[in-house]
Amino acid sequence: MKYSKLNLSKPESLERAKTRDQGSIITLTTDFGTQDYFSGSMKGVLLSQAPDARIIDITHEISHHDIVSGAFVVKETYKNFPQKTIHLVVVDPGVGTDRRKLIVVKAGQFFVAPDNGVLTYLYEEEGSRSFEVRETDTLQFRRSPTFAGRDHFSPIAALLANGRLPEELGREITDVRCIRELYPERLGHDLAGKIVYFDHFGNAITNLSGAVLENEADFKVQLKRHLFMGIKENYAEGKKGSGNMIINSSGHLEIFVPYESAKKTLSLNLLDDLLIPHFFRN
Numbered sequence: 693m694k695y696s697k698l699n700l701s702k703p704e705s706l707e708r709a710k711t712r713d714q715g716s717i718i719t720l721t722t723d724f725g726t727q728d729y730f731s732g733s734m735k736g737v738l739l740s741q742a743p744d745a746r747i748i749d750i751t752h753e754i755s756h757h758d759i760v761s762g763a764f765v766v767k768e769t770y771k772n773f774p775q776k777t778i779h780l781v782v783v784d785p786g787v788g789t790d791r792r793k794l795i796v797v798k799a800g801q802f803f804v805a806p807d808n809g810v811l812t813y814l815y816e817e818e819g820s821r822s823f824e825v826r827e828t829d830t831l832q833f834r835r836s837p838t839f840a841g842r843d844h845f846s847p848i849a850a851l852l853a854n855g856r857l858p859e860e861l862g863r864e865i866t867d868v869r870c871i872r873e874l875y876p877e878r879l880g881h882d883l884a885g886k887i888v889y890f891d892h893f894g895n896a897i898t899n900l901s902g903a904v905l906e907n908e909a910d911f912k913v914q915l916k917r918h919l920f921m922g923i924k925e926n927y928a929e930g931k932k933g934s935g936n937m938i939i940n941s942s943g944h945l946e947i948f949v950p951y952e953s954a955k956k957t958l959s960l961n962l963l964d965d966l967l968i969p970h971f972f973r974n
Contacts, residue, residue, distance in 0.1 A: 715746045716853035717777040721765055722841065723754040724782070730839070734780070734846045741850035750779075757785035759810050760962055763874060764889040764897070766803070767813035768942055775800030780849045782841035783810050793825040793844055794868065795858040802858070804849045806840070809871040816875060823862035831861065873963065876900055883971035885945070887915075887964045894953025896960050897946050900968075902939035908971065913937060913945075915966040918958060920947065933957070 718738055724730035731752050738745055750769050754762045762783035770779055784791075784806045792807035798820040805811050807824070814820045825848055827833055836843035851861060858864075876899055877884045885900040905911065905923075913920040920937045930936035930950040935958050940946040949957045 715744050716742065717748060717773065718742070718745050718849055718853060719748045719750050719769065719773065719777065719779045720752070720782075721750040721754065721762060721769070721779065722752045722782045723756050723758060723762065724752045724841070726752055730841065733839075733842045734782075737842055737846040738780075738850050738853075741847060742853035745850070745853045754783055757783065758962070759783055759785070759808055760871065760874065761889050762810045763812045763871065766805075766811060770799070770801055770803070773801060776802070778802045778804065778849050778852050780841075780845060781805040781810055782845055784808065784840060787840050788837035792865075793840075793848065793862075795823045795825060795848065795852070795862060796868075797821045797823075797858055802849075802852050804845050804852070806845075807869050809869045811868070812871045812874050815868060815870050821858070822865050822868045823858040824865045825862040874899055876904075878972060879967075881970050881972045883968040885966050885968075887947075887960060887962055887966070890955050890960075890962065893948075894955040894957075895940075895946050895948045896954045896958075896964075897940065897942075897944050898966060900945040900966075902943045902945060905939070905945060905968075908968075911968050911971060913947075913966050913968055915947065916958075916960070916964060 720731060720734065722731060735747055738747055751765060754765065762781065766779065766781055779801065781803060786806060786808055794805055794807045796803040796811050796814055798814045803811055803814065833844045873886060874888055885898050887896045888899045889897040918935055920935055924930050924936050924938045927948060927950055930948060932950045935947050935949055935954060938946050938948060947954050954960060
């Protein structure tokens with residue numbers, strides 16, 4: 693996986709209103725699963741330090757260490773929440789290392805996560821601000837080589853829920869880590885994309901937007917040994933046993949096989965390349 697440093701232009705000034713509100717919303721997105729005590733311990737810390745918080749589980753079933761899928765879940769989730777929501781995202785294969793702890797502000801919402809690319813889509817367009825949280829005389833973290841979700845990131849989220857501002861907890865930075873391969877790319881006259889998420893049904897969701905494709909009714913998509921043509925209006929229109937394309941309800945180009953898993957049936961993998969030849973005319 694390739695990382696790059698992304699320099700962000702400075703957007704409009706951050707709203708100075710305090711985040712403290714009756715029952716601040718804190719969402720949880722992790723790869724911890726539900727078998728262990730991890731997510732429960734994080735909730736305990738949040739409720740101990742921010743007792744009025746309303747905690748919402750987005751998912752704890754991100755595949756282990758799968759930053760790419762975690763980034764997509766964040767992207768598709770936050771748009772449905774009100775301003776001042778705090779999104780706590782812990783997909784953290786670098787736990788215990790010196791990777792930075794972030795607060796990112798986007799669309800009036802707050803994101804607490806490691807600086808490992810899991811917030812990549814927040815940087816795709818202007819309008820975000822990023823802060824690195826460090827220890828100070830008034831902010832101390834317990835040593836935690838294996839469970840920063842509980843010991844570092846949950847306390848940060850609780851402070852936000854209690855009305856602390858990002859500027860009070862860290863310094864603003866612009867060199868956040870960004871997984872650039874999650875963005876579509878123009879290659880000459882071709883449009884290149886990738887599979888960036890598999891849902892529970894095995895449908896393959898790509899990083900190509902229906903808004904970009906809507907005026908190109910006759911395009912073809914090359915994916916591994918497969919060639920796809922024609923956009924279906926719904927899953928029922930798809931040819932059984934074969935791969936089909938649809939613009940899903942989130943506006944992404946999606947590959948599906950009716951009543952089957954496209955991932956298994958077509959032998960697809962996360963970050964597989966797809967190509968639309970001759971998409972650009974000039």
